[in-house]
Amino acid sequence: TVAFFSDTETSQNNVLVTLAANYYNYTAVSTGDQNHSSTSTTLFVTISKATSVVNLTLNGTDGNVTIVQDSVIPLNVTTITGDSGATLRLYNNGTLINQGTSPIGNYTTFGTIGIFNITGFYIESENYTGSFETWYVNVTETPDTTAPSVTSLTERPSDPANYSPGQIYEFNATVTDARNVNVVRIDF
Numbered sequence: 001t002v003a004f005f006s007d008t009e010t011s012q013n014n015v016l017v018t019l020a021a022n023y024y025n026y027t028a029v030s031t032g033d034q035n036h037s038s039t040s041t042t043l044f045v046t047i048s049k050a051t052s053v054v055n056l057t058l059n060g061t062d063g064n065v066t067i068v069q070d071s072v073i074p075l076n077v078t079t080i081t082g083d084s085g086a087t088l089r090l091y092n093n094g095t096l097i098n099q100g101t102s103p104i105g106n107y108t109t110f111g112t113i114g115i116f117n118i119t120g121f122y123i124e125s126e127n128y129t130g131s132f133e134t135w136y137v138n139v140t141e142t143p144d145t146t147a148p149s150v151t152s153l154t155e156r157p158s159d160p161a162n163y164s165p166g167q168i169y170e171f172n173a174t175v176t177d178a179r180n181v182n183v184v185r186i187d188f
Contacts, residue, residue: 020126021049052082052128056120058135066138069113073137076105077120086125093117110139148177 024045032038058065059073067073077088079102090098090106093116098106110116116137124130152174157167175184 019047021047049127049129052122052131053080054120054122054131054133055080056133056135058118058137064136067110068142069139070111072107072109074105074107075118076103078103079122082122082128083125087123089121091119110137113139113141144179146178148175148181150175
């Protein structure tokens with residue numbers, strides 16, 4: 001008669017057992033019979049955690065993206081390798097913006113110009129190590145498609161006037177725009 005025992009289980013004889021990552025001690029015992037003496041053998045088993053893998057996408061891209069200011073884009077994290085019930089976390093520049101089981105996501109508005117670190121984490125579980133993936137969102141200024149407004153244009157001497165060398169000519173205009181105006185140029 002042969003029975004298998006672990007240090008914590010006595011009912012695993014002839015049973016296929018799924019074990020979590022840990023260190024295990026199994027002992028096989030033969031109680032013997034009239035022709036055989038009793039004996040035992042001990043085996044030590046170490047089950048290591050497997051490596052988890054996550055996938056982070058920014059606006060559907062598995063990599064860095066460049067967008068214009070005030071864009072709203074999806075940020076998504078999915079478990080590729082790991083426990084299905086493990087916790088995922090999604091960060092924008094170090095701030096937690098979502099967490100839960102795979103898949104998770106967040107529609108994020110980027111209202112400020114700059115570069116943003118987006119990281120998706122797989123939190124270590126019973127059988128898998130923790131892992132992460134990081135990509136960057138480069139937010140650029142929205143193109144200015146509205147022409148500046150030029151008002152109050154005055155000139156001295158006023159038209160019609162003939163050019164005379166040595167005479168002083170004055171031009172004045174009010175120029176406004178939705179953004180700062182750095183240069184105003186008058187062309188003749």
